[in-house]
Amino acid sequence: MYDDMVTARYYEERLQEEYLEGKQPAFDISAGPIPGELHLAAGHEASGAGVCAHLRDDDTVTAPHRPHHIAIAKGVDLKRMTAEIFGRATGLSKGKGGHMHLFDPDVNFACSGIIAEGCPPAVGAAMAAKKRNTDSVAVAFLGEGAVDQGGFFESLNLAAVHDLPVVFVVEDNDWAISMPIERVTDVENSAERAGGFDLPGVRVDHDDAVAVYEAAEEAVMRARDGNGPTLLDIQVHRRMGHFMGDAEAYRPDEDVAAHKARDSIERLAATLRDHGVTDDDLASIRETTEERVDDAIAWAKDQPEPDPSEAYEDVFTNSLSGAVEGGDGR
Ligand SMILES: Cc1ncc(C[n+]2csc(CCOP(=O)(O)OP(=O)(O)O)c2C)c(N)n1
């Protein structure tokens, strides 16, 4: 878990540097080697690492618009993921999806920029696993700001009524862009939503990777053993703006400071030290992960850009000729 968490943190620090190249002084979102939006998950690492520690390649994970820590913990190919973020032809989606649309069929990972979008496909994957009599499970990650989406409730209901092997993981970082959770709901924590569907809801209310690991172990094993879904609500922290370039004018200074003070990576390092892991061991893990990340970024930046003539390949779209000529109505 420590390896995954420090990989994710360093990866995002490096992406942050690359992202800002060419975008200053006036913030130009389309400039630089990573054009478009970039949502960093620094502060969410305990959730991805603690949950995915229980998953195999054949288990399915769907993630939201803040996906890097989850993708890394699920074992998504780091080089092809980085090429995708840099918009290169060898990226996971041939450079057409960008950082919110990473798909890696080798480890059954997908993410989406549409919030709560991953819930129905995770339920579908869980239903497929059950019908095929496998013991694979599916996990849908979403933010606390997405729990009032209809698709989330429909997914909880279908998963509960069919006893499907799926775990819903809400990452609660207190904010949905500029909207604090208490302004959009009177429900104190999202785990309570499970009661309405008669399924277990568990809240992990601090950024402790070990506590996440333990709660996720029970949930994933329950799903794998055929005992149905669980809803986990995990407190994480948002160390940065909603997206790169967010000045966070809406956010009180004390809140930024409080979130930065709760570092789950430091907390896990302290736990590891208590169990006899030395500072040298930890430094050597960090060194290896930094090399791996630097290699992936250097490799990705060296990859070709997609050919513009391929823009309409591999996409769902109405055929122009069909639309003009009446076509077949697709
Ligand atoms: C269906 C839909 N509505 C609105 C948006 C715009 N949007 C992008 S992120 C976001 C807030 C998400 O907050 P949360 O789910 O808490 O995730 P966080 O960004 O805090 O990780 C919104 C409203 C969207 N992407 N999809």
Ligand SMILES: [Mg+2]
């Ligand atoms: Mg949030």
